[in-house]
Amino acid sequence: MWCEVHLLTWTVVGLSAVVCVKVTVKQSDLRMCEDDKRLCVTDDKDCHRSSTQKNFNMSCFYLECVRSVTCEWSEVSHDSTGAGTSLIFSQPRGDKFSSCQNIFIPAAVLNISARFWSMVSRPQTVPLYAAVKPPRPVLSVDGTTSNSITVTWRRSYEDGGGAGGCRLRYRAEDDPTWSEFPVSVSVRPHQTSVHVIRRLRPFTAYSAAVACRAESGIWSDWSLDVTVTTKETEPSKPPDVCYRVLRNRTDGCVLLHLMWEGLDVHDVGGRLLGYEVTLQTRVRRVHNATELTLPLVAADGNCSVTVRAFNGAGPGPAASISVDANAHDVCPSVRHLWASVPPSGKGLQVQWDAPKAPPSDPPPVSHFIVQWRSETRPSIVHQTRVGGATTETLIPDIERDDSYLISVFPVYDHQCGDPRSLPASLQHGVLMEVVGLKLVGVTKTTVTVMWAWQRKTLPIRVKTYRLMLRRDSDEQMVSVHLDQWQNTFLDLKPSTEYSLILLADNISRNIITVRTDFDKVPMVATVTLLLIFALCVFIVSISRTVYKWYFFPPISSPRGSTTGQWLMDPKQQDQQKPPQKNILDMDDFKVMDVVGDKSLIVVGPVLKCPSEEESLPSFSRLIVKLGPESDAPPPVSTQQRPGPGWSFHLDHQTVFDEVEGQETRCLTSHHHQTQMCRLFELLNPDQRHDVLYATQQTHRLMDGDVDPSYLTCEKDYISNSCFYAQEV
Known part of the structure; x- marks a missing residue:
């Protein structure tokens, strides 16, 4: 038996399926049923007719050359456990067959039933002469x-x-x-x-x-x-050409880098043999290229370039461009190039971001050229063109066990930018990984990190790398691409600890702990305010001291010294001979030897007075200097005494006197010596009395009424007193 079953259509409908079946039976495959001579079958199971019959939309035809009958129909199958498909032949009037080996003749009329799994169709009467199928032409x-x-x-x-x-x-x-x-x-x-x-x-x-x-x-x-x-013909289209001008820094040579798109197979017109490139400067040079790029050395100035493809039928139309070798317009590359395997697992999905416009403002991107070549067969280059508004494409026909170098060129009219490339494979995706993650800068609100890229060492597939800076629920995350080597996280909190995490498809690969710097602004502000306050206090204090110094100068008081207290003691006036109280040895000052030779003692203010805070020395602590006489009356002997009307001069132009027990006055004969009198007038009555008393005691010393040894001069008065005394 020879039976051919073709499942031409298979459509799932719920739990059933619509099946189109074609069955061919040759006459040599038929045999008669032993129990029923009216049936010719190919399978003995068909000898037992089923009581359940169904109408099949069946058509049959007869091939006389091979004596075969073929029937076709379609049916919905609910049972996938049937016994198969076959044809059952009988005569229309129910007559018995004498043999089943000669029933396929053009004059025969047969009833044909079909069995499909457990179903049997109703008989269909087919006259073979009307169902003859023509032979194949x-x-x-x-x-x-x-x-x-x-x-x-x-x-x-x-x-x-x-x-x-x-x-x-x-x-x-x-x-x-x-x-x-x-x-x-x-x-x-x-x-x-x-x-x-x-x-x-x-x-x-x-x-x-x-x-x-x-x-x-x-x-x-x-x-x-x-x-x-079909036969070859010349290429029907010119290639699309773009160029880059590169200048060698060492010798100043201009390198013209040409690149063009390969023609579509429908436009080649035959077997592509190569490209003819003509560079027209002062001389005409023709180059033949088999690849899609060609570097040419050009001279400064303008030049023209023509490129055309050719095959066995001849060259096609040429693409012409004019190039200014002196122009150096910068055309940026694409950004964030990456490749991944789509869910279907067929091909590589290449994605990128549009170039960032430089300050020179180049023309907009007209389209992108995506090239890929096998790393094991680098001479075979494939490419595709992508519109300027599209930033992704699918590279089909990628061999699973091979790796490819993928490059993307942005094209600005006839100028092409630098390519951005990456290695990738269908098994492992992008064949690059992030290594060497480290911190390079930390401030109070920013963290800067750097990393490097290297070829993958482990056979793993990573769709994307990301960096995350996290602190509790606060986190910042950025994607990492091949054209990036560092990133700065902004708007951080000062003096705060963060975790820097490198993620490869949400899997942590590296963790670094980092703390932002301390915020010095509040501390500096506080210290500055304290310094300003201290400076203000210091200025106020100095100003107050200076103000009092100039407007209220300190005056020494005799009450502050031991000598002044002794001189102002009333008991000492009644004693004819005071007790011996030697505080200083007056012999050291040689006072006793010269008292009798002197007539006047000058007492005047010192150049610098002590401050107000220091205690004012008493007027009794006068420094008495006895020396040669200057501007005084003629010398007198020790026996001579001054008369009753003698006045004691503290300064040789200044005289202190008390008029009839009334107010003590200061008299001077020179207008430029009025400072002494002004100082005297600043004293209170007690102090004026002390000055007058000291003058009288000094006068008594001059008269010899007082023992000079009782006149005590203290060393502190020399540095603290506002007055001095000297002989005149």
Whole structure:
């Protein structure tokens, strides 16, 4: 038995499926049932007819050349455990068969039932002469051009004779869909039909087939496919060219880097042999290139470049551009290039961000060129073009066990920016990883980190790398790309501890603890305010002291010294001979030897008085200096005494006197010596009395009424007193 079952359509509907079935039975496969001579079957199980029958939408045709019957139908199957598919043959009037080996003849009329799993169709009466299927026609190619194919075929008398139609179909070798002519071609038996298939692509392989219909309306099977390739033609389009101008810093040479897009296979017009590049400067130079890039050395100034592709049929149209070698417009590269494997696992999804516009403001990006080449076969370069508004593309046809170098070029009209590249594979994605994460700068509100990229050492796939700076619920996260080596986290809290985490697909790879700097502003502000306050206090204190110094100068009081207290003691005036109280040895001052030779003692203010805070020395602590006489009356002997009207001069122009027991006055004969009198007038009455008393005691000393040894001079008075005394 020979049975062919074709499942042409399979559509799931709930738990059932719609199945299209085709069954072919040859006459040699039939055998008669032993219990029922009216049936010819291919399987003994079909000899027992089922009481349940169903109508199948079935059509059958007869092939006389091979003595076979083929039936087709579609049915919904609910049972996947049936016994199979077969055909059951019987006679319309229920007559018995004498043999099942000669029932497939054109004059036979048969009832045909089909069994599909556990279901059996109702019998369908088929006269074989009306169900004859024409044989396959023979198709051949008569000629080709670059865009057309001429085919021929013939019909035979075995298809039933008479005029019948034929249909022709064709498709390109890389296209799974057939293209069929909408109108059938009428062809008589043994008549050769010629047809031209037009509007084809050059240098492309096509397949064609033909089928014819008999007078019964049954179509023959499609002829065997014939395959033919159209002829080559010149390339139909010029390549799209862009350039970069690079200047060598050492010798100043201008390097013109040309790059162009490969033509689409439909535009090549045949087998691409290469590209012809012509550089026109002062001289004309022609270069042939087989790749999509070509570096040329150019001279300063303007030049023109033409590029065109050529194949076996000749060169195609040329693309021409003008280049100013002196121009150095900077065209930025794409940013954040990355590649990942899509969920389907087919190809590599390449993504990037548009270039950041520089200050020179170049023209907008017209499109991107994405190139990829195998790292094991770098000479084979593939590329695709992506529109300027798109920042991703899918690279198909990636071999699983190979790695690729992917590059993306931005194109600005005819200028192309620098490429951005990365290695990637279908198994491991991007073949780069982050290493060497470290801190490079910490302030009170910012943290700066750096890292490096290196080829992967472990066979793992990472879709994306990210950096996260976290403190409790407060966190900052940024994605890391191949064109980044550092990042600064902003708006942080001073003197706060954070955790810096490197994430690879949400898996922690590295953790660093970092603390921001202390905020010195409040402390500095506090210290500054304290210093300003201290400075103000100091200035006020100095100002107060200076003010009192100039406007209220301190005056020494005799009450503050031992000598002054002794001189002002009334008891000492009544004693003829005071007791011996030697505080200082007056012999050291040689007072006793010269008293008798002196007539006047000058007492005047010292140049610098003590401050107010210091205690004022008493006027009794006068320094008495006895020396040669200056500007005084003629010398007198020791026996001589001054008369009753003698006045004692503290200064040789200043005289202190008491008039009739009234107020003590200061008299001077020179207007420039008034300071002494002014100081005297500042004293209170007690102090004036002390001054007058000291004058009288000194006068008595001059008269010899007082023992000079009782006049005590203390050393402190020399440095603290506001007055001095000297002989005149």
